[in-house]
Amino acid sequence: MRWDIFCQIVDNYGDAGVCWRLARSxxxxxxQEVRIFCDDLPTLNLLASGVDPAIKQKIDMQPWDASHSNARHPxxxxxxxxxxFGCELPERYLAGLFIASIKPIIINLEYLSAExxxxxxxxxxSPQSHGIPKYFFFPGFQEEVGGLLLDPIPAEGHLTDNEIPKDLKVAWSxxxxxAKRISIFCYPGAPLKKWLKDLGSLGEEVxxxxxxxHAEQLNLYGEQPVSLPKNLQLISMPFVSQDEYDWVLSQCDFNIVRGEDSFVRAQLAGKPFIWHIYPQEDRAHEVKLAAxxxxxxxxxxxxxxxxxxAAMTWAMPSEWFGKLGVWDAHAKRWRTHLLEKQADGGLPARLIRFVA
Structure with a gap:
């Protein structure tokens, strides 16, 4: 089937990451035959960089306006x-669908939730006045909903020197x-300076x-730089592709992630993690996290x-870090559980079956 995916980027990477991973799968x-129309094509291309060209060339990546600027209809x-994520289709693109002899199905792909x-x-x-059928599709963990984006499933085990992506060789050196390894990808509101100082007080090499x-965004080296003991070492990574970031998660002992795509990848890495869920004014994020x-x-x-x-709600590491071994074993069991529950192919496979 032919699929058109419309992606408007709200958060820098999360929305694009989900759309790219779905298109790729x-x-x-x-x-399937897939086009993506994105309002920030450079970001989408960055995330997709480093992917096997044979895979990338299967996906037609277009700027948002290309969906309607060259013709009255696709x-x-x-x-x-x-x-x-509920982005509205361009009016001129939608007008083209009205006059098509065979109408497509429109899927409103919602945010991932465990609620x-x-x-x-x-x-x-979702009945529409224009008559084109539209449906809500909810990704989720339960068997009776839309499933998760799993591909590519990361391999378990330790790395060899030959496996280190070239963009990460300097950081890895x-x-x-x-030393324990912790990766951090969070929003500016995280109490990171205080969190790091408390982690350093535990005396463990990390x-x-x-x-x-992140170093600049979180002002770690600004006018009042964070002062940390020598047992902690901060290493700034370059911008990496989606696949390279997946690899980083699999090679760390603990990960702090944000956004929907990184959230799922942290679980598939089989490691303990903090999900820094995007804060909402009505505190709906707290309900989502609790679910x-x-x-x-x-x-x-x-x-x-x-x-x-405690960890997920930003309690200081001294309150829970000692349970990391037990948590690690739990994270590996959870990874196995997810793969068993999504053995039908997860989100893309469930989408195809739903449309059929």
Whole structure:
């Protein structure tokens, strides 16, 4: 089938990351014909850099305006149109769909959630005055909803020198043998300076891998630079592609992630992590986080539940870091659980079956 995916980037990487991973899975694994129309094509291209050219050339990546600027309607009417995260289709593109002899199906691809209510709304029709069928599709962890984006599934195990991506060789050369590794990719509101100081007080050697731009964004070296003990080392990473970032998560002992795509990848890495969920004014993010933790910690001991909830709500490391070994074992079991629950192919496969 022919698929058009519309992606408007709200957060710098998350929306683009999900759309690219979905397009890649549909095209390279399921043999679908995919176009992406994105309002920030340079960011999308950065995330897709380093991917096997044979995979990338299967996906037609276009600027947003290309969906309607060259003709009154799409050159080829798609079978499926995806509005990623509820973005509105360009009016002129939609007008082209009105006059098409065979109407496509429009999918409103919602944000990932573990909240129970999504099971009632997943797959429901959203009647439109223009008559083109439109449906809500909710990605999620439960079997009866839209599933997760899994591909490519990261391999477990330790790296060899030959496996280090070339963009990361400089950063990796600074790692100290025997030191724990923590990657950090979070929003500016995180209490990171205080968090790092507390981590340093534990006396353990830890190498901190900061996502591109984080040292400046979090003002770690600004007018009042953070002063850390020698057992902590801060290492700034360059901007890396989506695949390279997945690899970083798999090689760290603990990860701090943000956004929907990184959130899922941290789980597939099978390591303990903090999900710095995007804060919302109505505090809806707290409900969303609690719903995920209910699932994630369903089989955990009370001790681990308390430690994980404390970490996820930015309690200082001294309150929970000692439980990292138990948490690591739990994270590996959770990874196995996810792969079993998504053995049907997850989000792209469920989308294809739903449309069919």
């Amino acid at each position: 549909l095209a390279s694994i399921h043999g 050159v080829q009417t798609p079978d499926v149109v995806i509005e990623a 129970p209510w999504i099971t009632e709304f997943h797959g429901k029709a 600074q790692l100290r043998p025997g 190498d901190i891998l900061l996502a591109h731009g 995920f933790l209910d699932l994630y910690l369903e089989e955990a001991s009370q001790e681990l539940r308390l430690a994980t909830i």
